[in-house]
Amino acid sequence: MSEPLSVPTIAPESAELSLAAYRALVEQVQAALFVVREGRFLFVNPKLVELFGYRREDMLASMDPILLTAPEFRDTVRAQTRARVAGVAGHAYEIDCIRKDGSRFSAQVWGVRIQLSGEVADLVTIHDVSAIKRATQIAQQRTQLLTYAEELARIGSAELDVATGGMTLSAGMCNIFGEPVSEAEVTRDWLLSRVPSADRPYVQVISEGVSPGEVCEFQHRIVHVDGSLRTVLHRELAEADEHGNVKRAITILQDITVQHAAEQRLDTLTNSDEITGLPNRTALTQRLDTLVQDARRQDRKIAVLGIEIDRLKLVSESLGYAASDLLLQAVAARLLGKTERDDQLAHFGGGEFALLLVRDVDADEGLARAFATTVVEALMPPFVVGDSEIKVTCGIGIALFPLHGDGPEKLLHQAQAAMYRAHELGANHTCVFSVDMHSKAIAQLAMESALRRALERNEFVLYYQPKVDLLAGNIIGVEALLQWSAAGVPTEDARTEFLRVAEETGLIVPIGEWVLRTACLQALAWQRAGVGSLRMGVNLSARQLQQPEVARRVHAILVETGLDPKLLGFEITESVLMAESAHVGRVLAELKALGIEISLNDFGTGHSSLSYLRTLPIDVVKVDRSFVHDVTAAPQDVSITRAIITMAHSLQMKVLAVGVETEGQLALLIANHCDQMQGHYFSRPIAAEAVEALMREGRQLPEHLLLRRVRQRTLLLVDDEDSIVSALKRLLRRDGYNVVTANSGVQGLQRLAENAVDVIVSDQRMPGMTGVEFLRRAKELYPDTVRIVLSGYTELQSITDAINEGAIYKFLTKPWDDAHLRDHIAEAFTQKEMLDENRRLGSAVIVANHELSAVNERLEKLLSSQREQISREENSLSMAREVLDNIPAAVIGIDLDGMLAFANADAEEVFRHTGPLLGQYARDILPADLLLVWHEADGRYHDIVISGRMCRAVSKVVGGDPRSRGKLLVLTPGSQP
Numbered sequence: 001m002s003e004p005l006s007v008p009t010i011a012p013e014s015a016e017l018s019l020a021a022y023r024a025l026v027e028q029v030q031a032a033l034f035v036v037r038e039g040r041f042l043f044v045n046p047k048l049v050e051l052f053g054y055r056r057e058d059m060l061a062s063m064d065p066i067l068l069t070a071p072e073f074r075d076t077v078r079a080q081t082r083a084r085v086a087g088v089a090g091h092a093y094e095i096d097c098i099r100k101d102g103s104r105f106s107a108q109v110w111g112v113r114i115q116l117s118g119e120v121a122d123l124v125t126i127h128d129v130s131a132i133k134r135a136t137q138i139a140q141q142r143t144q145l146l147t148y149a150e151e152l153a154r155i156g157s158a159e160l161d162v163a164t165g166g167m168t169l170s171a172g173m174c175n176i177f178g179e180p181v182s183e184a185e186v187t188r189d190w191l192l193s194r195v196p197s198a199d200r201p202y203v204q205v206i207s208e209g210v211s212p213g214e215v216c217e218f219q220h221r222i223v224h225v226d227g228s229l230r231t232v233l234h235r236e237l238a239e240a241d242e243h244g245n246v247k248r249a250i251t252i253l254q255d256i257t258v259q260h261a262a263e264q265r266l267d268t269l270t271n272s273d274e275i276t277g278l279p280n281r282t283a284l285t286q287r288l289d290t291l292v293q294d295a296r297r298q299d300r301k302i303a304v305l306g307i308e309i310d311r312l313k314l315v316s317e318s319l320g321y322a323a324s325d326l327l328l329q330a331v332a333a334r335l336l337g338k339t340e341r342d343d344q345l346a347h348f349g350g351g352e353f354a355l356l357l358v359r360d361v362d363a364d365e366g367l368a369r370a371f372a373t374t375v376v377e378a379l380m381p382p383f384v385v386g387d388s389e390i391k392v393t394c395g396i397g398i399a400l401f402p403l404h405g406d407g408p409e410k411l412l413h414q415a416q417a418a419m420y421r422a423h424e425l426g427a428n429h430t431c432v433f434s435v436d437m438h439s440k441a442i443a444q445l446a447m448e449s450a451l452r453r454a455l456e457r458n459e460f461v462l463y464y465q466p467k468v469d470l471l472a473g474n475i476i477g478v479e480a481l482l483q484w485s486a487a488g489v490p491t492e493d494a495r496t497e498f499l500r501v502a503e504e505t506g507l508i509v510p511i512g513e514w515v516l517r518t519a520c521l522q523a524l525a526w527q528r529a530g531v532g533s534l535r536m537g538v539n540l541s542a543r544q545l546q547q548p549e550v551a552r553r554v555h556a557i558l559v560e561t562g563l564d565p566k567l568l569g570f571e572i573t574e575s576v577l578m579a580e581s582a583h584v585g586r587v588l589a590e591l592k593a594l595g596i597e598i599s600l601n602d603f604g605t606g607h608s609s610l611s612y613l614r615t616l617p618i619d620v621v622k623v624d625r626s627f628v629h630d631v632t633a634a635p636q637d638v639s640i641t642r643a644i645i646t647m648a649h650s651l652q653m654k655v656l657a658v659g660v661e662t663e664g665q666l667a668l669l670i671a672n673h674c675d676q677m678q679g680h681y682f683s684r685p686i687a688a689e690a691v692e693a694l695m696r697e698g699r700q701l702p703e704h705l706l707l708r709r710v711r712q713r714t715l716l717l718v719d720d721e722d723s724i725v726s727a728l729k730r731l732l733r734r735d736g737y738n739v740v741t742a743n744s745g746v747q748g749l750q751r752l753a754e755n756a757v758d759v760i761v762s763d764q765r766m767p768g769m770t771g772v773e774f775l776r777r778a779k780e781l782y783p784d785t786v787r788i789v790l791s792g793y794t795e796l797q798s799i800t801d802a803i804n805e806g807a808i809y810k811f812l813t814k815p816w817d818d819a820h821l822r823d824h825i826a827e828a829f830t831q832k833e834m835l836d837e838n839r840r841l842g843s844a845v846i847v848a849n850h851e852l853s854a855v856n857e858r859l860e861k862l863l864s865s866q867r868e869q870i871s872r873e874e875n876s877l878s879m880a881r882e883v884l885d886n887i888p889a890a891v892i893g894i895d896l897d898g899m900l901a902f903a904n905a906d907a908e909e910v911f912r913h914t915g916p917l918l919g920q921y922a923r924d925i926l927p928a929d930l931l932l933v934w935h936e937a938d939g940r941y942h943d944i945v946i947s948g949r950m951c952r953a954v955s956k957v958v959g960g961d962p963r964s965r966g967k968l969l970v971l972t973p974g975s976q977p
Helices: 019-028 046-052 056-061 071-085 130-153 171-177 188-193 200-208 257-270 281-298 312-319 321-338 365-379 408-425 439-454 492-505 508-528 550-561 574-579 581-593 610-615 635-650 663-671 688-697 722-733 745-754 771-781 796-805 818-886 905-910 928-936
Strands: 032-037 040-044 093-098 104-116 119-128 155-161 166-169 215-223 229-240 246-255 302-309 344-349 352-357 383-385 388-390 394-401 429-432 460-469 475-484 535-539 568-573 597-603 620-623 654-658 676-678 714-718 738-742 759-762 786-791 810-813 890-894 900-903 942-946 949-957 967-973
Touching: 032 046, 032 104, 040 056, 046 056, 046 119, 071 093, 071 104, 071 119, 104 130, 130 155, 130 171, 130 818, 155 171, 166 171, 166 188, 171 246, 188 200, 200 215, 200 229, 229 257, 281 302, 281 344, 281 352, 281 408, 302 321, 302 365, 302 408, 312 321, 321 344, 321 352, 321 365, 321 383, 352 365, 352 408, 365 394, 365 429, 394 408, 408 429, 439 492, 460 508, 460 688, 475 492, 475 508, 475 688, 492 508, 508 535, 508 550, 508 568, 508 688, 535 597, 550 581, 568 574, 568 581, 574 597, 581 597, 620 635, 635 654, 663 745, 714 722, 714 745, 722 738, 722 818, 738 745, 745 759, 745 771, 759 771, 759 818, 771 786, 786 818, 810 818, 890 905, 905 967, 928 942, 928 949, 928 967
Parallel strands: 394 429, 475 535, 535 568, 568 597, 597 620, 620 654, 654 676, 714 738, 714 759, 759 786, 786 810
Antiparallel strands: 032 040, 032 119, 093 104, 104 119, 155 166, 155 246, 215 229, 229 246, 302 352, 302 394, 344 352, 383 388, 460 475, 460 676, 890 900, 890 967, 942 949, 949 967
């Protein structure tokens, strides 16, 4: 590329420029410019050489100018050139050009016919408009995104010009009111007319009282064009001029009708019983609190009745939960029929009702007993549920304010204690509370009171029971178990009792948060101490899961403590799933999304359902201790345990056995491929320091019990004749087997519990238990073994049945051929190892699929979050661009190279005679006075004249750093000269 020519000095008095001066000016033009005649370059300026990358000498020598054009545009260029040379006036058009390196760019071309030395030539100017096209596309996309955002979020905006009173509505604002989209201006009165007359003064006062720079937000109703009332979230922002006067107001409305209705429904659900529709305990407690305060001021009495319906459990067990729900609804309807206007009836769940007697006279004991009699009489006629006729009885307890308590909770508890006493006396009894009537109720109240102070007094402590992996034999986690020093000796019964009281009174919620926080801190302490990363298991009760925003609270504690969510697990019971399955399912899904492990406790003891195992995000099934049997268990009981394990594995869940106390129990679980265990066999619940000691010690299960270890092939020989056993042992030992022997079927079962046996060879005729019976039992307990009968006695039917049942792999006869017997046993071991390998591969595939599914789920959530973030940022940029475009002033952004990088609509209007502004240089567009303002960028206003109009111009450095972002130039109308 040739060096640009210097401009020679021109004398002020010179009327015309010299040829050298003209040439110097053309060489300095910052637009690509060339002259073509008869298909050859006559002149190219340095900017063209820079733009396309060719050498000037090559272009002038022999290069065809059409090569600068992309192939698909060459016919267009030839046609334009011929027309201009023929005398047709040229005009600007866009094509794609190709540089020497093959890269393409969008160009705006302008050609004009000229005369050179008396001959016609074509003067062509090319501007690279790629950046402008990209910016235009982005602006269009962002405008479309804003439109989509308004539609999806049901948002609309309006801009009010205070000086003119005109208001411009977005398409979203028109849609909110159901009006056709229009660009016509309206007034603020138009917007107020769409507000119900009752709400209009409220909306007007708030809107007109907005302070500049502050966002005002409130809710109100609007009238849709179809006449319906909608609820909107109203946000308003006012902008002030330099004198502090409001000049513009922006209003944003969001249609939240659906959310508002959902919040009202949620409030109703929160304070109502789902089955009966009556107020729940929370709502009744709030009402009772108000009544107590009023009664205290007026020195009046209040009666609280606790009513519990009998036989409800029997109905649910015999007819199902739906029938018990129908019965509760019918009972509630009868009770409501006996109440008066101001009375309040509530259902606490499980057939327990509470009633507040609110009358004009004092609700004393006489009135309460009379009403209790009315309740009993109302419930005497049988209820018809489906095809069944059900008779119910009840027990009623009465507590009086202020005689039996001075607060709502205490009154409810006293009524409940009296109700329990009424049940003890028999059906349809009524009791008034007294301090000496029920020691259990008094003890429970005392326990409740003590529990309320236990957290403040630091009386709780956590013990931890290790969980052991049955594959590697090491500790992989612990279960946190709450103990209370005030409960006395830390027995399971004492623990169950105080937890029951905490659950019934709701104290389990703050106690549970203390347990969770303490357990998380302890898990983190073990990790930092270098003893390993143990997953901390914490029990969640039904009351805790019913609390709103459970997942948010758990996440807050994890953030507070700093524990990785993968090191936390929650354990829930089957009864929780049955009672609140829909709500619990949502909560568990949210907890699972945090990365927390979910375990199902006491599986098999309640109304076990495959539906919630399939639909809920459960990771671990904990088999109840009642199903953990040893080798003496009946085959059908062992089958239940194995069925649970198989079922859980098929659903990609792990199985943990609880309450393992003997080696025989553990051997049975290992044989049936249970994954984990906890129980006294390995460790009782212990203090945190003892757990750390176990981890440092490297405590593990005995090596001979581990499920998948590299071990010797093990053969069990069972025969009541010692000579036969000895002969077989000598024969088979040469093959390298670990030979274990037994002289009876019972002893053989014991050996199976003590050793991981692969192949069993058993005699048929043995005292007490035949070989077939023994092998049938072995199949039930240890189904992975390969079982062979070696006998000189053949009872064809029993042998055939055993083979058909799969209890026997082969039947061999005595006397045996040594070589054939060794071959058969070697084949049995090969069969066993193939089955083991197939199971291992199957489990590996299941685990891999589960892990892949979890990874995909996490990736999907991450991508979704990133998409939302990008969408929000694009919407913000689009809105910012729209605001700048609509500012009533010319705004120009100039980059560090002096090129115009931004111009709003007003700026394009001011300089419309120069063509599109973006991509041009300031020195080519701006008049001298405005160039001076731009260069100074002092932030002060300057009065200048542009196109005959007086303007006020100000220029500032963007961001305060002239090296980083360029400058902003703003023109506002001024007084006329």
